[in-house]
Amino acid sequence: MRLRDLDFKAKLGVAVAAVFVPFVVVLALVTLRYIEREFKASISQQQFALVKSVAASIDDKLGITQDEIAASAAQLKVEVDDLLDADKVQRFLDSERAVLAVFDNGLFVMSREGKLIAESPFRPGRRGRDISFREFYQRTMQVRRPYVSAPYLSTHNPSQPAVMITAPILDERGRVLAIVGGSLELRGHNILASLPTSRVGGGGYFYLSDLNRTLILHPEEGRVMQPAGTPGVNPLYDAAMAGFEGSGETVTSRGVRVISSFKRLERKDWVLSANFPTAEAYAPLVQVKRYFLFATLIGTAIVLVAARILAGRLLRPLAAVTSHVVSLPEKKGQERFMRLARTDEVGTLAHAFDGMVATLDRQEAERRELQSRLIQSDRLSALGLMAAGVAHEINNPLSYIDANLSWALDRLGEPATVPGGELRDALEQALEGARRVRNISQDLKRFARHDPAQRAPVDLATVIASAIRMSRKEIRSRAELVTRFGEVPPVQGSEGALTQVFLNLLVNAAQAIPEGHPEENRVAVSLSLAADGHVQVEVEDTGSGIPPEARARVFEPFFTTKPFGVGTGLGLSVCHGIVTSLGGEISFEDAKGRGTIFRVRLPVWSEGEREGAADAGLSTGAC
Secondary structure (H helix, E strand, O other), rough: HHHOOOOOHHHHHHHHHHHHEEEEEHHHHHHHHHHHHHHHHHHHHHHHHHHHHHHHHHHHHHHHHHHHHHHHHHHHHOOOOOOOOOOHHHHHHHOOOOHHHHHOOEEEEEOOOOEEEEEEEOOOOOOEOOOOOOHHHHHHHHHHOOEEEEOEEOOOOOOEEEEEEEEEOOOOOOEEEEEEEEEEEEEOOOOOOOOHOEOOOOOOEEEEEOOOOOEEEEOOHOOOOOOOOOOOOOOOHHHOOOOOEEEEEEEEEOOEEEEEHHHHHHOEEEEEEEEEEEHHHHHHHHHHHHHHHHHHHHHHHHHHHHHHHHHHOOHHHHHHHHHHHHHHHHHHHHHHHOOOOOOOHHHHHHHHHHHHHHHHHHHHHHHHHHHHHHHHHHHHHHHHHHHHHHHHHHHHHHHHHHHHHHHHHHHHHHHHHOHHHHHHHHHHHHHHHHHHHHHHHHHHHHHHOOOOOOOOOHHHHHHHHHHHHHHHHHHOOOEEEEEEOOOHHHHOEHHHHHHHHHHHHHHHHOOOOOOOOHHOOOOEEEEEEEEOOOOOEEEEEEEOOOOOHHHOOOOOOOOOOOOOOOOOOOHHHHHHHHHHHHHOOEEEEHHHHOOEEEEEEEOOOOHHHHHHHHHOOOOOOOO
């Protein structure tokens, strides 16, 4: 049958097939190429953004550790008059428990000549060791400011790779008197520990190296402090060593094709890298290609059958809708609405799309407003946690001190008409108010006097009462406070340190209970003498309790189950350090019904300890 013998519909079908099929094939290939290019670019951009974020986090952590060491150096200069007195320096280092919790490979103090003065934890036979050959000593002496070292093999924990954070102690003329250092094990549990275990996708990973191509952190512990690879094997890594930052495809020294991203740290000439195997990264692209080709074939068949009907009447409005959706990110305000004056399916789609845009705009505005309010509320809550309570407690007695003294002054001009009893009552009330203000001041002073190294007899009832007064405002809106104090002997410790322990436990107990309905909840504090002779304090709440998966990490530094912005994760870690340093124990268990019980056990103060404290020059009176 000849073409001219076919009917018009068949002729149109042949004509459309002759034009449309090659066009669809070319369009499919171009589109797939475009999708592939955009997909790969998007993956690379997202991975580089992730690496930048992780690099910024590492920079922040290094900054925190430098600040910690600088603060310790400044405090050491104030507290120790002779920086070459190894015993005094040792006691200072041992007292820096919060800093020791950060630096898992120890704290060190070195003389200007490069001799080890003291270290914590203490290692016998190491004082006076010459470490002037160490890069961190030489660079700190040169720059005379906080410094992050290159990786080195530790002798404190032999053969363990580590980095040292140092800070010099300078005299008035800017000369180095001594150097304080904190060491982080590169295979330890510290602020850098999460990087080697972090993953990009399922099989990707991060690693950290310096400009000498030495690996600092890597998922394979055996490669730490080993060369990252021979120059020339991985050109993209070579470019990163020369200053390149970004993403690209490359082949690793192990022969695996990956997407690699590189970002240099701000605080140290280290390069953070991430490798993501292309087989995993592009797996969704392969699937998309299959679906796209299948859809193209089906679409071609449909178009060939329905060309006469759909070509002119459907493709034009649909193309307009598609174009609008594709260009939507560049549009603003009313331009984002299609506002098509149609009543068919395309019009319904356009109207639904316009409604969706309006709804998303409203939801985004509500989300931003709610987020702003939550941030402001959290900030005000943090600022007012103690300040508001103390101001309230001081303001009440000051009010009637002012009123009674004003009344007494007004009556002193005419003493004959003022009964002596009334004047005496007014002055006694004013005196009682002044004593209340003094008690509040003493509570704050007791809390501020934090010297864990000092050992003296401490009356726990007084300490707990002080902590209760300071946390009362936090508790009263959440629960009723119940106290059960038995007669107990003094314990050994520091009033300031123990006040901090029980203030942390009381605030944690309160924050475990939602605000409102305090009559339905309680925070109970009991003080008693245990059967084994230890003084025991229990803080019990009726809050939400501790999740099973968090129990093993409760006393870890920087670990918290509270929402972001509420607490630092150091409270219970500090409590554990203080209590154990005093020879005591701290533990927790589920309360009957609901909530948690934290239990602190402390040894009783004895005369032998009193004499030891006196020999060491410590006060044996109340703190």
